[in-house]
Amino acid sequence: MARSVRVTTPIPTLEEFGENLGLSKARQKSLNPIFIERRPQGDYAIRRRGSERASHVLPTQRAAVDRAREISPNGTILVERVRDTSRGSRDKWRKL
């Protein structure tokens, strides 16, 4: 008979998961994506996953992307969509 199990352990957070894997904090940071989102004021905030506070705020999306690339040259950068297009709508993330 095929077996199955009921998994009740909570889904680990990214940080817990990284620790479980044995990844160093520095490695986790380099792999952790950076989010660029438009603020109500119209400027762009850069923040890491799990962090409420913006690490940088820049006037344009281009400037924010350039800064994010400096911070994490090999990391994933996710930019909040600010227009509705055929590739995706607002409230979705665009991966650079």
Next chain:
Amino acid sequence: MRRKIANVQPNAVFLNIPYDPRFRPLYLAYIAGLVHLGLVPRVTLGLPGGVRRLDKILAEIQGCRYSIHDLSRVGLDRNPPFATPRFNMPFELGLAVGWEKSNPTMHTWFIFETKTYRLQKSLSDLNGSDPQIHGGQASGVMRELSNVFRRPQNQPTVPEMMSTFNAVSRRVPKILAEAGTNSIFEARAFQDFCYEAKVAADLLAGRP
């Protein structure tokens, strides 16, 4: 002397799979699928040195709440110097079966296979234990993983798990380049695949 048994990690899954280039898509599928289900895959790639390999493997199985044994590659391996069957995977399955028999609350093992009914011939001692048949496809691995691991809430769909698989697959060249290797079966690359899968799964589930 009584050996100290590692603490069982309740969401860890020991993956007993062939490190074979043709197995690459399924290897990534296991990683992506398990991570998407909120589990932590473990393999023998990152085992620390200094201890006998068998002891390390046994400790790894004992430290994981679950194990998956993929017996897709039970055929004859014709690579030189000798054409031999590959005994490692059935052997490790035997270790897990023995461990579960003596500690039924601490471990559960599962067998995955490509072909229906092949296990009845290759390992008839396990008759009565149906393997999960993935058909050699990544989507088949996802389907069977979600049949095996059932979450009372937030059970991901197979297309969602495939989306994580695709995200990890796209990152393979970059991860290998950063690890300075051509092989996906290396410890550092394994960690990075897992982490990428977690990032992709969390994004899809709206957990940024």
